[in-house]
Amino acid sequence: MLTTLDAVPAGTRPDLASVVDRLAGLAAALARRIQRGGLDEALGASAGTNSDGDAQKALDVIADEAFLSALRDSDVRYYASEEQDSVVEANPAGHLALVIDPLDGSSNIDTNVSIGTIFGLHKAADTGEASVLRPGSELLAAGYAIFGPQCALVVSFGDVPVKYVLDPDTQRFRLTGPLPAIVPESTEYAINASNYRHWDAPIRAYIDDRVAGTEGPAGRNFNMRWIASLVAETHRILTRGGIFLYPGDARPGYQAGRLRLVYECAPIGFLIEKAGGRATDGVDPVLSLRPQQLHARTPFVFGSANKVARVATYHDLPRSETSALFATRGLFRSGT
Known part of the structure; x- marks a missing residue:
């Protein structure tokens, strides 16, 4: 009952x-x-x-x-x-x-x-x-x-x-x-930009191309959101789409990300995927990751499926090519 x-x-x-x-x-x-x-x-x-x-x-x-x-x-x-x-x-x-x-x-x-x-x-x-x-x-x-x-x-x-x-x-x-399916098109992304200098090149490049707006490869302007509350970020994305990124970075203790896989990322990733979105560690599906300990951490990227997939393509580029403003590259000529 x-x-x-x-x-x-x-x-x-x-x-x-x-x-x-x-x-x-x-x-x-x-x-x-x-x-x-x-x-x-x-x-x-x-x-x-x-x-x-x-x-x-x-x-x-x-x-x-x-x-x-x-x-x-x-x-x-x-x-x-x-x-x-x-x-x-x-x-x-x-x-x-x-x-x-x-x-x-x-x-x-x-x-x-x-x-x-x-x-x-x-x-x-x-x-x-x-x-x-x-x-x-x-x-x-x-x-x-x-x-x-x-x-x-x-x-x-x-x-x-x-x-x-x-x-x-x-x-x-x-x-x-x-809930309706997560919308594929949104001009919002969420990341803590104060850590820019610590990010790996693919994440910096992805964000640089968003910041470039209409003059960049995406050909449109974006708005950045950062609430520093995973639940609030999830609720916004389920409501109106977009993407959330909490990558690993070069700071001590942050190389494997900061969010916990077992009781934060896996449940949120489950919800996002059931709503038609996608959740990864930047490259691989977060729901496929097997934690080694209760408090294991992971990088976390989730949101509209096409946007999360686009982040993975930045990791596929040779390091020498992972820089912003790929205006001549057809791969990045997209509003996502």
Whole structure:
């Protein structure tokens, strides 16, 4: 019986619906807690660092404990979170494995920027590690809750993603329907341009050709977006297309990218591909990557399929040719 979602798409597996419904209930409660940010200063206070060395907010820890506690009697056997050192057994009788970033973008709480929860569901294997250290293509479902002007839940139960909106009066998520396919044409790209000097040549060339606008090989002007919240960036791309890039770069600790494969990139990549987009590490499909450890990182490029494919072509060029303004090269004479 659903308690927070008002409906699920026809044919949805009951076990997946039950777990996502429980996650939705926790998301609704978390949304209320976040709205009290200015009234409860402790929520934005530092809580030290997590197992991967990243700074935590008190609300990161609160959210993680709430999700794990609520899943102790669910179909979730294994719980793999950004905030945990290793995979935790939630319910020995469960047959699913949950990967989750309980509060993505928590550093933005103080600035009132949209943040969210990212999750994915695998079939449980014999051990926690075997359950979650697997390619994203094996996910059964994935989604995110976004806490912004509108609290929404976007989830794929294995098919086209659907969107829910939280009704603040009833505290239930109302199904608004399936998302349309990601549009192929958009003049928006998202990247942290302050790291330009650290990028490899193919990424610099791709961005240079966007910056060149109508005078460059794309023959059109582009707008750059950078929210520094993966959930917010994903929500924008699902809504109006475009591309997001978080490449690896030359800085210590960033050579393999910064985003986590298991509980950030794989679930988001799953959603994007189910919506007709594409998600890669710059070259290879991110859903084909097999993580070697829970907190493994990867470069991440996702969005409109044609735009993501175009980034890969820049990596195929000989290094001597990877520079901007290929106005005479037919390969790059395109608005993508």
